[in-house]
Amino acid sequence: MKRNICLILLLFCILVFSGSAFALTGQEVLEKMDQTLQVETSRIEMKMTLVNEDGLKRERTIEILTKGNNALVRFLHPMDVEGTALLLLEENDESDMWLYLPALGNVRKVASHMQNGSFMGSDFTYQDFNMFGGEKYQEAYQQTELNTTVYDETECYLLETLPTSEDRGYSKIRIWVDSTNFMALKLEFYDLQDNLLKVMTNSDILDLDGQLTPQMIVMENVQQNTRTILEMTDIKYNQTIPDQVFSTRNLEK
Amino acid sequence: MKKVSDFVIKYSKTIITFVVLITIIMGYFVSKIEIQAGIEDMFPDHNPIVQRFNRANDQFGGMTFAVLMMEDDNIIDSETLHKIANLTEELEKISGVEEVVSLTNVDQIKGNLFGIEISQLIKTIPETKIEEDELKEIIMNNDQYSGSLISKDCKATGITVTFGKDLADTLQPVQEIKKVAQSYIGPEKIYFTGNPVIVNDAQESLKGDIFKLLPFVLAIFILILWLSFRRVSGILLPLATVLISIIWTIGALALLNKPLSIISVALPILLVSVGSAYTIHIIARLQEELAAGATGIIAVKNAITHVGIAVLIAGITTIVGFGSLVFSDLVIIKEFALSTAFGIAIALAISIFFVPAVYAHISVKSREKKSAQGNRSLTRGFAWVFNLVSQKSYFVFGVVILMVLISLLGMPRLYPETGYLNYFKADSSTRIAAAIVDQRFGGSGTLDIIIQGDVKDPDLLSRMAEFQDAAVQIDGLNNPISIVTLLRTVNQALNGDDPSMKVIPTTRQQIAQYLLLLNMSGPDATKPYLTFDEQTSRIQFLMENMEGSKIQQALEQVDQLILNHFSDKYQVEVTGMPVLTNEISNLLIRSQIQSIIASILLTFVITSILLKSIKRGLFCCLTIILTVVVNFGVMSWLKVPLDIATTMIASIAVGIGVDYSIHISTRYREEENSKHDPYLAMQNTIQHVGRANLYNAFAVIAGFCVLLLSSFPPIVSFGGLTALTMVVSFSSAIFLLPSLILLKPKATQNYVKKL
Incomplete structure (x- = not known):
């Protein structure tokens, strides 16, 4: 009898819980996700490890500064590329990319279509990386389906989203979102032929200055069997970063 | 009894x-009973020369390929370019084909007013005479392509079809490519050659x-x-x-x-x-x-x-x-x-x-x-x-x-004859195709030089550059391509496309940063010439189809050059289809x-x-x-x-x-x-x-x-x-x-x- 009561209680809990889940629409989940990610500025130092199909590794340390829609990526290590920097500016929906090579001593503009390509030869595209900056999920994707599920022992929303613009290079993205804190835990990217292309997982999520942040992000290209691992070593949010940091003149300094 | x-x-x-x-x-x-077209059994795994070939093919790929050559009065006209684009697309779909590179999908590294650009050489196929002439002007003046991808007289272009890493898998796709190519003949002529085709x-x-x-x-x-x-x-x-x-x-x-x-x-x-x-x-x-x-x-x-x-x-x-x-x-x-x-x-x-x-x-x-x-x-x-x-x-x-x-x-x-090509009569279509492609583009096979060493070391890079420039003087070796070639192009592009800047970078920082730049356009940009750990590089020469004795002679000269340029410091291996066969x-x-x-x-x-x-x-x-x-x-x-x-x-x-x-x-x-x-x-x-x-x-x-x-x-x-x-x-x-x-x-x- 006692067992039965437990079972009924459990069922009740599940019903109540899932009821509350369905109370949110997919678009609302995307909105809430954006809220968890919103920061004024960020300064993140991370180790980026590229692993190729044979398991060979390439390690780099980079620092990423963001403010609004602008971002500055600077190489800290290895020594021979130290100081190499990439500036991504977005103005009036137009994005520009500038590159500074210390060996050359001046700033070069990078062709716009390269922005759809791989970020620093990693498994991330520049657009994937934008998620670290100011880009909003709800602007970039529209949700088509919403379910609840369990991922890694965590109650999750499972969103199936379609990119709002065609040049993303994905047909759809499935996102597992922690239903308690709206942190995306896993993303599956599907290529234009609708085959699974990449899987991104966020782990070691910490609360930093009230901002949930994964300490480790892994992007795995399942078609080419390559991986990129990002390990955060230093994160600072909402510090003052002057606007002129995001200028080509600053790059050359 | x-x-x-x-x-x-x-x-x-x-x-x-x-x-x-x-x-x-x-x-x-x-x-x-089935007749096996495969040649994998010809390759014993424990043979060091075969192992060397397989290793290089694993590291860099692209060792087994065939060349389709299209010949016409003028390659750069709308109709022919459309044909090439369609053919390229169709070839890419054939199972066993890993990559197809043609005039219509090849990437170029280009300097412009702002900086550098790695993009498709032909972004849109020209439709008018004026557009055709403009494109022709651009391509024919670009020595990245003129003479290697398109002949200097603009009457022939090559389409390179690279096969997967498994050598056995080339014959089925070769037959399919032949079928596909057949439907594109006229008025353009099409020649098909390369080691897998000859075999x-x-x-x-x-x-x-x-x-x-x-x-x-x-x-x-x-x-x-x-x-x-x-x-x-x-x-x-x-x-x-x-x-x-x-x-x-x-x-x-x-x-x-x-x-x-x-x-x-x-x-x-x-x-x-x-x-x-x-x-x-x-x-x-x-x-x-x-x-x-x-x-x-x-x-x-x-x-x-x-x-x-x-x-x-x-x-x-x-x-x-x-x-x-x-x-x-x-x-x-x-x-x-x-x-x-x-x-x-x-x-x-x-x-x-x-x-x-x-x-x-x-x-x-x-x-x-x-x-x-x-x-x-x-x-x-x-x-x-x-x-x-x-x-x-x-x-x-x-x-x-x-x-x-x-x-x-x-x-x-008594002399050994090891080239398959010499099995054919001089007037056979197989030999004619090989000879024409040799003449137009300098070969349909490759000689691959694999060099161990940190390519960011300016000493190694300059040795590679000198070796590459010297080896191209050897009879039968043409059009080398390597990380040297790529870095020279990047240097030129970064210096306002000034032809006099088509030289290799001279400091470790420069080399590293250029490589980083190349890799930003995707990890594949340097893959054919440099391993992921940047410790092994490849210089790839086109090699003409020659008699066994001439191949032997060329190989000996290459060995001598390697001795002169690398032997005191770096480990260098020679491989490629001609060496293998x-x-x-x-x-x-x-x-x-x-x-x-x-x-x-x-x-x-x-x-x-x-x-x-x-x-x-x-x-x-x-x-x-x-x-x-x-x-x-x-x-x-x-x-x-x-x-x-x-x-x-x-x-x-x-x-x-x-x-x-x-x-x-x-x-x-x-x-x-x-x-x-x-x-x-x-x-x-x-x-x-x-x-x-x-x-x-x-x-x-x-x-x-x-x-x-x-x-x-x-x-x-x-x-x-x-x-x-x-x-x-x-x-x-x-x-x-x-x-x-x-x-x-x-x-x-x-x-x-x-x-």
Whole structure:
């Protein structure tokens, strides 16, 4: 009898819980996700490890500064590329990319279509990386389906989203979102032929200055069997970063 | 042998039923045999040169590719470019094709007002004349493409099709590419070449001609048998032996799920020539017994008892001869050897069991007598032979020594030909395509130089640049491409596209940052030239199709340059398809020559044991050594190169050629035991066995001569040389061997006295 009561209680809990889940629409989940990610500025130092199909590794340390829609990526290590920097500016929906090579001593503009390509030869595209900056999920994707599920022992929303613009290079993205804190835990990217292309997982999520942040992000290209691992070593949010940091003149300094 | 003959007579019906049943069953499986187009078995995994090639292919890819060349009055016009774009797209869809690079999808590194750009050379295909001219201006002035992707006169363009890493997987896609390309011909011409294409064409020609000519070989064979025996059974039984052994062997292969390899395609022709001999000797002996007055069953029994042992020795030596190829490094040769040995064993068994069993059931009386007695001119001919070997053996030895001397004199001229391309006639489409692509673009194969070392080290990079610029002066090497080429282009692009800045960066930082820049456009930008860990790089040269000797010469020059530029500090390896095929062919030739030596030794051991005399064993071996020497001598004087097919002939010569000698030896021993006079014994031997040998040799020689009609040069030389070795081994068995056996000074004197 006692067992039965437990079972009924459990069922009740599940019903109540899932009821509350369905109370949110997919678009609302995307909105809430954006809220968890919103920061004024960020300064993140991370180790980026590229692993190729044979398991060979390439390690780099980079620092990423963001403010609004602008971002500055600077190489800290290895020594021979130290100081190499990439500036991504977005103005009036137009994005520009500038590159500074210390060996050359001046700033070069990078062709716009390269922005759809791989970020620093990693498994991330520049657009994937934008998620670290100011880009909003709800602007970039529209949700088509919403379910609840369990991922890694965590109650999750499972969103199936379609990119709002065609040049993303994905047909759809499935996102597992922690239903308690709206942190995306896993993303599956599907290529234009609708085959699974990449899987991104966020782990070691910490609360930093009230901002949930994964300490480790892994992007795995399942078609080419390559991986990129990002390990955060230093994160600072909402510090003052002057606007002129995001200028080509600053790059050359 | 007596027990065998009793068994055959007793169970003749069972034997016939059994053979017929198995043949029907195996015949069913023959229809299921597949011909394997793959060449993977040609590549033994443990060979260092093959390992080097595979390693480079794993690291960098793109080692196995073919080139489609499109020729037109003007490549850069809207219509042709659309065609190229469509063709490129269609080729990309073919399974087994990894990458297709053409004018319409190639990337370029370009400097512009702002900085650098890596993008498609042709973003949109021009539609108007003005746009066409603009594009033409851009492309023809860009030395990244002009001369390598598009010819300098703008009349030809290359489409490079790279295959996956598995070498075996190229032939299926090659055939599909051919089909696809066919539909794009006109008004543009399309040429298709590259190593996989040449290998494919070689296999196609080989298969085509062998199957086309086999019926003619059989027809000639039947004709000769008719002329020899003038009896239906004299034709049907040898033919049945051959066909049954072919059916069983191919059926067994199909049962074991083993496809016929490209070399094994020669198996039926081999079995025709070898397999028939055993039956011919049995029938000849049977006729002889009948002529001597034996009747029906008794004649059959006698035939088995007397000639059975010779047939058995002949069969075993041939099986051992082919069996020795089992030790070859190459699986393809191993399988060929095993299946041939199996086929011969079947033919042997059929001759000893099935043929006499059939004879036990058919009437073999008067007509056999008649035919055995017939042909007086043959009798006179053999009498002449006997006189020659018994009285003028010095003449025989003189001729033999002269032949050996002439052959040995030619030996230094022998040369290996390892390129598949040289198998084709000069006016064949395969060679024309290769020559045109060579002329327009500098080659359809690559020579790959793999260099170990930190490429960010300016010292290594400048050595690579110097090496690359020096090596391009070597005959046959063109259009090098490497990380050096890429970095020069980036440097130029970053410096306002100034041609004078097309130089390599000079500091470690510069190199590292340029590489980083290249990798930003995706990890694939540097992949063909630099490994992920940036510790191994590749310089890839286009290499023209050349004769084996010229390839050798170019490789030696490359080695010298490597010695000059790298040897003190860096580890450098040379690989590429030409190196690989060179090595594979050398390997084949080496393994063939080893197996010739091994099989001569084995034949010596077996014949010595079975003839119970080391001297007789040695004599038998001398006849085949003579055959092999003359074979190579003729090849050297007629400028027939050593290649896979021609070296195999020597093995065949050993296996088959020794049979003639074995028959002479065993019969002589039999005659010697009953007659006690060596000369009388030899006279009988030559008269009787000589005849069977002649029929056999004649049938085989005529059969192989049919192959001279082939349009594919390797088949022509294979047929011609095999026929020649049969002439030599037959002649040496009938002239040299008796002369050697009778070479007893005392006996000669006695005989002369008697006369």
